[in-house]
Amino acid sequence: MAISTEDIRRLREATGAGVMECKRALDETGGDFDQAQKLLKTRGAIIAQKKADRAAMEGLVDSYIHLGGRIGVLLEVNCESDFVARSDDFKQLVRDLAMQIAAMAPLRIGTEAGLDQDGIEDDQILLKQAFIRDPSATVEDRINETVGRVRERIVVRRFARFELGA
Numbered sequence: 001m002a003i004s005t006e007d008i009r010r011l012r013e014a015t016g017a018g019v020m021e022c023k024r025a026l027d028e029t030g031g032d033f034d035q036a037q038k039l040l041k042t043r044g045a046i047i048a049q050k051k052a053d054r055a056a057m058e059g060l061v062d063s064y065i066h067l068g069g070r071i072g073v074l075l076e077v078n079c080e081s082d083f084v085a086r087s088d089d090f091k092q093l094v095r096d097l098a099m100q101i102a103a104m105a106p107l108r109i110g111t112e113a114g115l116d117q118d119g120i121e122d123d124q125i126l127l128k129q130a131f132i133r134d135p136s137a138t139v140e141d142r143i144n145e146t147v148g149r150v151r152e153r154i155v156v157r158r159f160a161r162f163e164l165g166a
Contacts (some may be wrong), residue, residue: 022040047151058081059157061075071161072102073161075098075156077155083131089150096131097126105161107120107127108124110125110128110153
């Protein structure tokens with residue numbers, strides 16, 4: 001089956017993956033758009049796994065104040081280079097994570113070593129929560145998606161959530 005440039009463009013817009021990656025995914029799935037999306041998502045997770053031991057010392061500290069000023073979040077997310085830290089992809093991820101924390105009030109990130117996770121439900125762990133903008137994916141999936149595009153390790157280092165009167 002011939003893959004059209006329109007199909008590649010549509011997949012690229014949906015996933016943010018590179019043109020050649022989109023073409024390969026469509027070729028491998030016989031032009032099936034949904035399967036190609038799943039394949040690219042899986043590849044993003046594999047890329048994230050390969051980069052897990054790399055140092056992530058750059059990044060952003062961002063804040064988010066929810067409407068009305070009743071909830072606020074301060075968040076640090078790290079990556080490997082200042083080039084990626086300044087990219088729109090990374091900035092959007094950090095903004096999405098801050099909004100996620102404001103909306104869902106997680107207790108832990110999910111990467112902390114030595115912390116007792118007993119009694120904490122998956123919906124209280126940031127990385128395991130359903131992503132608020134796409135409930136079919138987890139927050140970790142959303143991070144891996146960005147890792148697949150920027151090709152660098154991304155780490156949620158820490159966050160603080162403030163709620164008026166809580």
